[in-house]
Amino acid sequence: MLNINIKVIPHTEQRFNTTAEWWIDEAGVLQVRVSDLGNLDYIKLHVIHELFEAFACTYNKNASYDVVEAFDTAYEKKREAGGELNSYDEAGFDPDCPYHDEHVAATGVEMLLSTFLRVKWNNYDKRVTEIAKSREEVS
Numbered sequence: 001m002l003n004i005n006i007k008v009i010p011h012t013e014q015r016f017n018t019t020a021e022w023w024i025d026e027a028g029v030l031q032v033r034v035s036d037l038g039n040l041d042y043i044k045l046h047v048i049h050e051l052f053e054a055f056a057c058t059y060n061k062n063a064s065y066d067v068v069e070a071f072d073t074a075y076e077k078k079r080e081a082g083g084e085l086n087s088y089d090e091a092g093f094d095p096d097c098p099y100h101d102e103h104v105a106a107t108g109v110e111m112l113l114s115t116f117l118r119v120k121w122n123n124y125d126k127r128v129t130e131i132a133k134s135r136e137e138v139s
Contacts, residue, residue, distance in 0.1 A: 003029040004051070008043055011035035011131050016076045018090070019132050020046045022054040024065050030054055035131055041117045042124055049110040053092070056102035063099040071098055089129065 011019065019035040032054070034046040057063040075091040092103025114121050 003027075004032065005029050006032040006034070006047055008036050009033050011134070016072065017079065017132050018072075019128050020050045022050045023069065024054075024058060030058075037127060037131055039127070041119050042127060044117065045110050045114055045119065045124060046128070048113055049106045052109045053099065053102050053106040056105060057099050063102065067098050089132070 014021065014033065014035055019037065020033065022030065022032045025031050030051075032047060032050045034043055034050065037043055037046065057068060058065055072091050075094065075097075090103070091097055092099060092106075094100065097103065111121055114124060
């Protein structure tokens, strides 16, 4: 049985400078948290990205959640310390990321879906980056 719990949360409740996160909880439920981006279509895109990435990583056994969590935590600590991040804002785009391929594929799906939602990718990407860097509530 596949159980999924998706919630839109205030951005200030995210653990990192990211606008979305997924994990498998102790009961085996796939948890997805997406920051409130102030636009329902933007939120839909984010949810699809997280679901695709989670399925590609865990259900295909390419990268366990523990591997994803360890990389993301180390990446964010490095960011906070001012370390070199290969100029990638998102951990998943770093070529050394263990779920790099899954993240890139999820972004492709997200971009494809944006055309069906009539969302201009550049506007969406700009908004996500603004929210991620602000660590503040959506205005």
